[in-house]
Amino acid sequence: MARLAIHHPAIGTRVATRETAAAIMPSARQVGIGWIAIALLLFTFAVSLYLIQVSTVATSGYELQRLESERDGWRARNEQLEFELAKRQSLPWVESQAVQHLGMSRSETPLYLAVVAPPARVQSSARGGARPPDDPVVPQVVETRRSGDRPEPGNPWSALGTLRNWLVALQEP
Amino acid sequence: MAAITRADPLPRLRLALVGLAVVSLAVLIVQRLYWYQIADHDTFVAMASDEHQQKKSLPARRGALLDSSGHPIAVNVMYDALYAYRPEVGNVDRAATVLSDALGLPKDELAARIGAANTHWTAIVPTVPANAATQIEHAELTGIELRRVPAREYPEGSTAAQLLGFIGADGKGLSGIELTFDQELSGTPGFMITERDTIGSEIALGRKAMVPPVAGSDIQLTIDRYVQRMAEQRLAEAVKSNKATGGVIIVMEPSTGAVLAMAADPTYSLTSEEGYDPQRPELYKPLTVTDTYEPGSVMKLMTMAGAIEEGLITPDGTYYQDTGVAYVDGVPIKNWDGGAYGRVSMREVIVHSLNTGTQWVAGQLGPERFYKYMDAFGFGQLSGVRLNGEAPGAFRKPGETGWTRTDLATNSYGQSISVTPLQMITAIAAIGNHGVLMRPQLVREIRGPEGVERMTPEPIRQVISSKTADTVLDMMVSHWRQSAFTSIQIAGYTLATKSGTADIPGPGGYSSGKTYASMVGFGPIPNPRFVIMVRLDRPEAVYGGTVAAPVLRELANDLFSYYRIPPTENPSSRR
Numbered sequence: 001m002a003r004l005a006i007h008h009p010a011i012g013t014r015v016a017t018r019e020t021a022a023a024i025m026p027s028a029r030q031v032g033i034g035w036i037a038i039a040l041l042l043f044t045f046a047v048s049l050y051l052i053q054v055s056t057v058a059t060s061g062y063e064l065q066r067l068e069s070e071r072d073g074w075r076a077r078n079e080q081l082e083f084e085l086a087k088r089q090s091l092p093w094v095e096s097q098a099v100q101h102l103g104m105s106r107s108e109t110p111l112y113l114a115v116v117a118p119p120a121r122v123q124s125s126a127r128g129g130a131r132p133p134d135d136p137v138v139p140q141v142v143e144t145r146r147s148g149d150r151p152e153p154g155n156p157w158s159a160l161g162t163l164r165n166w167l168v169a170l171q172e173p
Numbered sequence: 174m175a176a177i178t179r180a181d182p183l184p185r186l187r188l189a190l191v192g193l194a195v196v197s198l199a200v201l202i203v204q205r206l207y208w209y210q211i212a213d214h215d216t217f218v219a220m221a222s223d224e225h226q227q228k229k230s231l232p233a234r235r236g237a238l239l240d241s242s243g244h245p246i247a248v249n250v251m252y253d254a255l256y257a258y259r260p261e262v263g264n265v266d267r268a269a270t271v272l273s274d275a276l277g278l279p280k281d282e283l284a285a286r287i288g289a290a291n292t293h294w295t296a297i298v299p300t301v302p303a304n305a306a307t308q309i310e311h312a313e314l315t316g317i318e319l320r321r322v323p324a325r326e327y328p329e330g331s332t333a334a335q336l337l338g339f340i341g342a343d344g345k346g347l348s349g350i351e352l353t354f355d356q357e358l359s360g361t362p363g364f365m366i367t368e369r370d371t372i373g374s375e376i377a378l379g380r381k382a383m384v385p386p387v388a389g390s391d392i393q394l395t396i397d398r399y400v401q402r403m404a405e406q407r408l409a410e411a412v413k414s415n416k417a418t419g420g421v422i423i424v425m426e427p428s429t430g431a432v433l434a435m436a437a438d439p440t441y442s443l444t445s446e447e448g449y450d451p452q453r454p455e456l457y458k459p460l461t462v463t464d465t466y467e468p469g470s471v472m473k474l475m476t477m478a479g480a481i482e483e484g485l486i487t488p489d490g491t492y493y494q495d496t497g498v499a500y501v502d503g504v505p506i507k508n509w510d511g512g513a514y515g516r517v518s519m520r521e522v523i524v525h526s527l528n529t530g531t532q533w534v535a536g537q538l539g540p541e542r543f544y545k546y547m548d549a550f551g552f553g554q555l556s557g558v559r560l561n562g563e564a565p566g567a568f569r570k571p572g573e574t575g576w577t578r579t580d581l582a583t584n585s586y587g588q589s590i591s592v593t594p595l596q597m598i599t600a601i602a603a604i605g606n607h608g609v610l611m612r613p614q615l616v617r618e619i620r621g622p623e624g625v626e627r628m629t630p631e632p633i634r635q636v637i638s639s640k641t642a643d644t645v646l647d648m649m650v651s652h653w654r655q656s657a658f659t660s661i662q663i664a665g666y667t668l669a670t671k672s673g674t675a676d677i678p679g680p681g682g683y684s685s686g687k688t689y690a691s692m693v694g695f696g697p698i699p700n701p702r703f704v705i706m707v708r709l710d711r712p713e714a715v716y717g718g719t720v721a722a723p724v725l726r727e728l729a730n731d732l733f734s735y736y737r738i739p740p741t742e743n744p745s746s747r748r
Contacts, residue, residue, distance in 0.1 A: 058377060060377075061377025061378050065377050072251070073306075075251065076250075076251035076252065076321060079248075079251050080250055080251075080302060080303050082248075083326050083328060086244070086248065086328035089244070090328045090330065090398075091329060091332075091398060092329065107734070110734050112739050112740055
């Protein structure tokens with residue numbers, strides 16, 4: 001049997017046999033197994049990563065589908081509410097509310113009161129020009145109704161005066 | 174034990190046969206493999222794709238119809254439709270109870286509907302509101318399913334039903350504006366290619382391609398919802414009170430040709446669940462453009478306009494000696510009341526609506542010039558209003574089979590000539606628009622994804638001069654101010670009108686005693702803002718001046734208030 005003498009100052013001289021060396025140094029088989037283990041580990045890690053990614057994406061995908069469905073639901077609800085709003089603003093509904101709940105009735109004869117036009121004022125246009133002298137002053141007409149309409153803004157005393165004049169004119173033969 | 178020797182051929186033969194069979198099978202397999210994998214590769218790839226891929230259609234939202242001020246009158250709304258399949262519904266009683274609580278419908282009725290759905294998935298409630306849908310979803314009922322479907326809704330109810338038209342179950346327009354503008358309203362559907370699992374559900378990760386849908390355009394009409402509603406209400410009242418079989422009201426803006434209202438009676442409901450009645454197809458078409466009628470004396474305005482334009486007559490300087498009857502080729506032409514009015518001016522011919530005087534004017538014009546003006550006013554041609562099914566109307570012309578001199582006489586006062594109500598009001602509107610004929614307009618703008626397309630008013634031609642138009646308008650004012658209409662004058666306002674009464678021909682000729690009673694009128698005068706046409710079909714009191722005039726008066730009064738048009742004269746002066 002081959003012997004190998006190893007001298008070390010600390011431990012003195014030792015004699016190692018081939019078997020002892022073989023027991024200390026990893027064999028080629030062991031190295032191979034090690035590499036396989038590392039490869040398996042890496043493979044497992046990569047597969048795990050892939051599975052985690054796929055799982056995450058799948059979960060996100062289903063979440064996306066759920067959110068899309070929810071969005072469509074909200075859109076549908078929004079459309080339904082817009083339709084309800086349009087119905088509430090429709091003429092048949094407004095008329096039924098006015099007549100049945102507010103006790104209003106249709107105004108058959110509007111009464112128009114002609115009021116004196118305000119004196120022409122010099123208005124500056126956007127370009128800084130004055131109102132052209134030949135621009136006619138349009139007489140202002142205030143419309144009121146006999147059945148409870150809100151009066152138009154204006155000078156109430158002037159309007160009353162005009163109404164009085166008009167009523168007097170009606171009395172005249 | 175028998176030894177196999179070279180001299181014994183049987184085993185070798187068996188071996189050869191087995192070998193041949195194996196080789197044959199192998200060849201067959203290879204041939205099939207070649208067939209599947211190479212020769213018909215594309216087909217099988219497509220079949221495989223079909224099996225695990227699906228092309229999911231993404232429907233486009235149908236555009237809305239809006240009135241002239243932008244209020245929606247027809248809109249698409251997504252609802253959940255409730256489907257049931259009886260074999261999969263475990264407890265019908267429980268399901269019916271839950272659905273009844275959510276929908277507010279009778280439980281027994283719902284149970285019956287579920288019970289009837291025993292062969293396939295059936296829609297038991299077509300539209301479920303969102304809050305009810307949420308309740309049903311949370312109940313997690315087996316055999317009950319919600320599927321999202323679009324529905325056409327009408328916020329203003331059945332306003333302008335014949336004009337708007339309706340859509341079919343496939344969402345395609347079937348009549349009216351919905352049909353004519355179906356392409357614009359429909360938009361372009363999109364699609365999504367995706368993978369599905371073994372039970373047909375979409376795989377979230379399997380989306381491969383998506384083309385989003387393009388929504389349909391919104392169409393803004395020239396119709397004003399208020400004017401339309403007024404017209405429909407006035408028409409319905411008039412038809413009822415005059416015991417008529419139906420009628421038409423159109424309101425138009427003379428300066429643009431924009432149709433503000435187009436009402437017809439009888440009509441149908443857009444909102445009821447009754448659906449299409451195949452027994453009454455005439456209800457579902459816009460008969461103001463599809464159906465023709467003989468207009469009667471309203472046509473006298475065109476005859477007068479032509480003769481004034483040609484310088485042949487003047488309203489107050491040309492006279493006709495009326496004896497109550499005029500013979501044309503031996504055919505007697507009489508006045509509507511059979512009366513003889515003596516020496517009358519052309520203005521009086523219009524005021525009293527004399528057939529005898531009008532046929533005389535047509536005689537002065539002669540056939541060539543008379544029919545030239547008929548063409549110029551747009552009779553016998555499509556108006557180009559862009560509404561499917563428009564009729565051109567018809568009348569015989571010189572040279573055509575059957576035309577006689579009597580046709581000229583009768584055409585001059587609106588008999589033996591067919592026109593549509595829209596044609597008639599369009600021609601009349603030209604008189605209030607300084608003689609310019611405008612193309613009638615129903616659409617103001619189309620609002621699509623690529624922008625807004627505005628429809629500008631389109632003048633067709635100058636039919637008569639502005640001076641002639643003003644003269645005819647003045648004659649119409651005289652018609653309105655005649656003593657017969659004193660009781661229906663509107664204080665402070667002047668109208669310009671012409672009535673018409675046309676006999677409806679029956680199998681025995683014009684002796685049915687039934688009439689189209691009509692009236693056209695501008696308001697206010699001067700500067701007419703609108704022109705109204707009222708027609709009542711087969712009213713009890715047959716004359717237009719009797720039955721249609723009060724309706725026109727009421728509607729004009731409504732419009733003066735609505736448009737805030739102040740009186741043009743002292744109200745007390747007209748009392």
